[in-house]
Amino acid sequence: MQAAWSAAQRRLHWAMAALVLVNFLLALVMVALPLSALLAKILTYQLHKSLGLLLIPLWAWRLWLLGQHGRPAQPALPPWQQGAARLGQGALYALLIAVPVLGFLSAAAAPIGVETVLFLILPIPHPFPPDQALYDVLRPLHQGAAWGLVLLALGHGALAIHHHRRGLPILRLMWRGH
């Protein structure tokens, strides 16, 4: 067990948090934009898909770093809070990969059949052709998982601030590394 989070772990944590938040807001905007703002709508959809796809390698990198460096010792918390924290962090990790994967699969299944082109440069092949029935399952799953991820992340952040106010170094360890 290491004494502190490595710099790479901390940067990845905050980068992914920012990506999730920005992409969630982007999703709300892209859905709400009218078709009369066609250019903005297409651009926001493609940016949403591109940022979402970025999360997948970042998640794998983060998991690899966790395996390599481990995590710092938990500050003194009651056992039930430590258990709840582990459960919450496990759910966050699971949703961090489930949301972009479900999003990509629902883009593939979408009947409109629009390609996924990473930052409008790199085409990402879809694994299957458009399929309305599959889309009707995947789309709400992606949406529900995304709401779950954001709510859980907000709760995670709120608890970190709560512990910080009580003098526990959880937030400081992730922010400054010591």
Add this chain to the structure above:
Amino acid sequence: MMMTPNQLLMPRRALAGAVLPLLGLAPLPARAARVFRFDQSQGRLEFSARHLMVLTSTGQFSRFSCELILDPERPETARVAVQVETGSITHAYPGAADLLRSAAYFDAERWPLARFSGNAAPGGRVEAFDLAGPLEMRGVRQPFTLQAKLARRRRDAATGAEIVDCTARGEISRTAFGMVADMAATGDRVQLAVSVSLVIG
């Protein structure tokens, strides 16, 4: 030496006689041109446009009628007449069909029909021939060409009927028909594609 029209046709007929069996299309007797009438229940009429030069979206017309006069042995004599209800657009993206029916695009309320009538262009082959003629849409007439193809003859498993699958593709400039909206998002070239299974026996 002058040749009669029939003599001029002979080499092409001989070629057709050699090529048709390869396609599974047995040569038919002379003057075997047939009239095929079909609509959305037998065929499909799609259009697709490019967005930002890298993305494609596709829509359909759910009501159209087509009359194709075709002698599979002599595609150079083919003729086609197509009528499309512009208000019958369907599109998978919610709201897109309404946008495309609006005055900015097909203006379906004012111009409810689009029409194309084409004759086969010289030099066609059985497996690929052009149909060229005027396309009228939004009150504008423009020359248009469909590249048609006849696939292998096959027997429909459900009905037992002999079928030849026919596909045709063409490209229009939407601005030539006055559709100038959203040029930053959607390209000028729009692909049209027709596919139908012709029952020949």
